[in-house]
Amino acid sequence: MGPKVSGIKRSNSSAARLARTDKRCQRPASSKSAPTLKDCPLPSHRFLPSGPLTGRIRVPGDKSISHRSIMFGALAVGETCVAGLLEGEDVMATAAAMRAMGATIEKHGEEWRIHGVGVGGLLQPENTLDMGNSGTSTRLLMGLIAGHGISATFTGDASLSKRPMGRVIEPLSQMGASFEASPGGTLPLMMQGAHPSVPIEYRLPVASAQVKSAVLLAGLNTPGITTVIEPVPTRDHSERMLRGFGAELEVEEAGGDQIIRIRGEAELQPQEAVVPGDPSSAAFFIVAALITEGSDIVIENVGLNPTRAGLIEVLQQMGGHIEDLDPREVGGEPVADLRVKHSQLKGIDVDPAIAPAMIDEFPVLFVAASLAKGTTTTSGLEELRVKESDRLSAMADALTLAGANVTEREDGLVIEGTDGAPLAGTSDKPVTTHLDHRIAMSMAIAGLASKDGVEIDDTSPIQTSFPNFMSLLADTSA
Numbered sequence: 117m118g119p120k121v122s123g124i125k126r127s128n129s130s131a132a133r134l135a136r137t138d139k140r141c142q143r144p145a146s147s148k149s150a151p152t153l154k155d156c157p158l159p160s161h162r163f164l165p166s167g168p169l170t171g172r173i174r175v176p177g178d179k180s181i182s183h184r185s186i187m188f189g190a191l192a193v194g195e196t197c198v199a200g201l202l203e204g205e206d207v208m209a210t211a212a213a214m215r216a217m218g219a220t221i222e223k224h225g226e227e228w229r230i231h232g233v234g235v236g237g238l239l240q241p242e243n244t245l246d247m248g249n250s251g252t253s254t255r256l257l258m259g260l261i262a263g264h265g266i267s268a269t270f271t272g273d274a275s276l277s278k279r280p281m282g283r284v285i286e287p288l289s290q291m292g293a294s295f296e297a298s299p300g301g302t303l304p305l306m307m308q309g310a311h312p313s314v315p316i317e318y319r320l321p322v323a324s325a326q327v328k329s330a331v332l333l334a335g336l337n338t339p340g341i342t343t344v345i346e347p348v349p350t351r352d353h354s355e356r357m358l359r360g361f362g363a364e365l366e367v368e369e370a371g372g373d374q375i376i377r378i379r380g381e382a383e384l385q386p387q388e389a390v391v392p393g394d395p396s397s398a399a400f401f402i403v404a405a406l407i408t409e410g411s412d413i414v415i416e417n418v419g420l421n422p423t424r425a426g427l428i429e430v431l432q433q434m435g436g437h438i439e440d441l442d443p444r445e446v447g448g449e450p451v452a453d454l455r456v457k458h459s460q461l462k463g464i465d466v467d468p469a470i471a472p473a474m475i476d477e478f479p480v481l482f483v484a485a486s487l488a489k490g491t492t493t494t495s496g497l498e499e500l501r502v503k504e505s506d507r508l509s510a511m512a513d514a515l516t517l518a519g520a521n522v523t524e525r526e527d528g529l530v531i532e533g534t535d536g537a538p539l540a541g542t543s544d545k546p547v548t549t550h551l552d553h554r555i556a557m558s559m560a561i562a563g564l565a566s567k568d569g570v571e572i573d574d575t576s577p578i579q580t581s582f583p584n585f586m587s588l589l590a591d592t593s594a
């Protein structure tokens with residue numbers, strides 16, 4: 117770790133350890149009384165201005181692909197080996213749930229080995245499935261359970277407990293599953309899967325890969341053909357990977373729609389899976405290098421599936437220097453090494469049609485826009501209000517506190533950039549991350565391009581998707 121990043125603590129520091137205990141503070145195992153703030157101090161942290169980012173780095177495995185590797189491996193008969201799995205809390209929540217339903221999932225050296233139970237073979241979990249902070253785990257597992265004749269209860273942390281589950285309850289009910297959810301269709305909820313379940317044709321009312329995947333996963337153990345119609349394409353990892361595991365799945369384009377059909381009562385074959393680096397995690401280092409003077413960095417092995425690569429296109433339109441080196445395929449997904457150099461960014465109107473291909477990257481795009489020359493306008497982003505936090509309001513508040521010029525609209529933010537001048541940073545009050553890893557990491561990056569640094573109230577949510585973020589940032593910045 118270089119001397120100029122003394123403000124950044126490593127992930128094995130006491131702050132990071134506290135982070136993990138802190139989440140459990142919501143429901144302390146060892147104490148009958150509710151925890152007080154004193155028992156559970158938040159691991160706050162000030163991210164200081166940084167010199168150039170240089171060197172070659174790798175970010176952890178893709179979160180979406182990691183969840184699916186575990187789920188599909190757990191449904192194949194035989195041993196699936198997964199290399200490059202993300203070991204963040206969200207993926208570990210999926211692993212714990214699949215173990216509770218009968219799969220064996222173990223780490224051997226650098227590799228994860230999964231012994232599956234076969235499609236149709238999931239066991240009824242004995243205990244409540246605690247999904248922590250993870251929307252993907254919850255919605256995809258609801259789909260899997262819907263096609264099995266078992267029941268399960270789902271809980272989650274304070275953030276997940278506010279997120280809408282009606283969007284999966286609706287199609288899965290049509291397939292025969294039944295639900296008892298909290299008011300507003302939220303967690304905690306109890307569900308009973310159906311056996312046999314009923315194949316449906318479902319047109320997605322919202323651009324969501326989680327809803328698409330939930331219906332396809334329910335379709336895996338449903339007799340006949342289950343069809344999902346997608347008017348707006350979203351990440352297609354489920355389709356690619358289900359095919360790779362041997363499911364009969366076809367995608368047809370018709371009149372601007374994608375029509376995805378899966379034949380049920382499938383038999384999945386175990387695989388040797390390799391998970392590419394997560395473009396959503398690489399995004400923080402891409403923006404960090406673009407806004408920090410003198411930076412020149414290579415991020416190796418970044419997944420560049422076209423349904424995920426929207427941020428790179430938008431940053432290039434803003435004048436960002438991002439080069440693909442050595443494009444290749446890893447685990448059935450396009451990847452490349454990305455060379456990113458500091459660039460003078462200019463504000464643009466972001467085409468809302470690109471939103472699904474960068475849905476998790478808007479918080480960090482807002483940081484880039486805050487340092488660009490001129491105005492960046494975003495629209496069509498209502499979905500950001502139902503992520504781990506309301507990401508439009510959380511980022512508008514956080515960036516304003518750090519000195520950026522931001523106007524919040526119903527469906528997006530309008531940001532007047534500083535033309536490269538550093539943001540003031542935060543003084544007496546830290547930014548609030550609302551249990552949202554992407555808000556925490558985005559504002560950490562804003563700290564690099566600030567005068568006084570940016571203080572984050574709670575760094576613990578970073579563990580959900582990018583456990584070594586703090587140490588990688590410290591190692592990369594001069």
Ligand SMILES: O=C(O)C1=C[C@@H](OP(=O)(O)O)[C@@H](O)[C@H](O)C1
Nearest residue numbers: 180252323324325326327475476
């Ligand atoms: O299918 C997935 O793996 C994901 C889909 C997206 O959610 P939505 O389906 O709610 O858009 C994304 O935000 C999430 O991080 C991961």
Ligand SMILES: C=C(OP(=O)(O)O)C(=O)O
Nearest residue numbers: 249250251252253476503
């Ligand atoms: C929205 C996200 O994840 P999830 O929906 O799985 O909680 C995310 O990682 O930004």
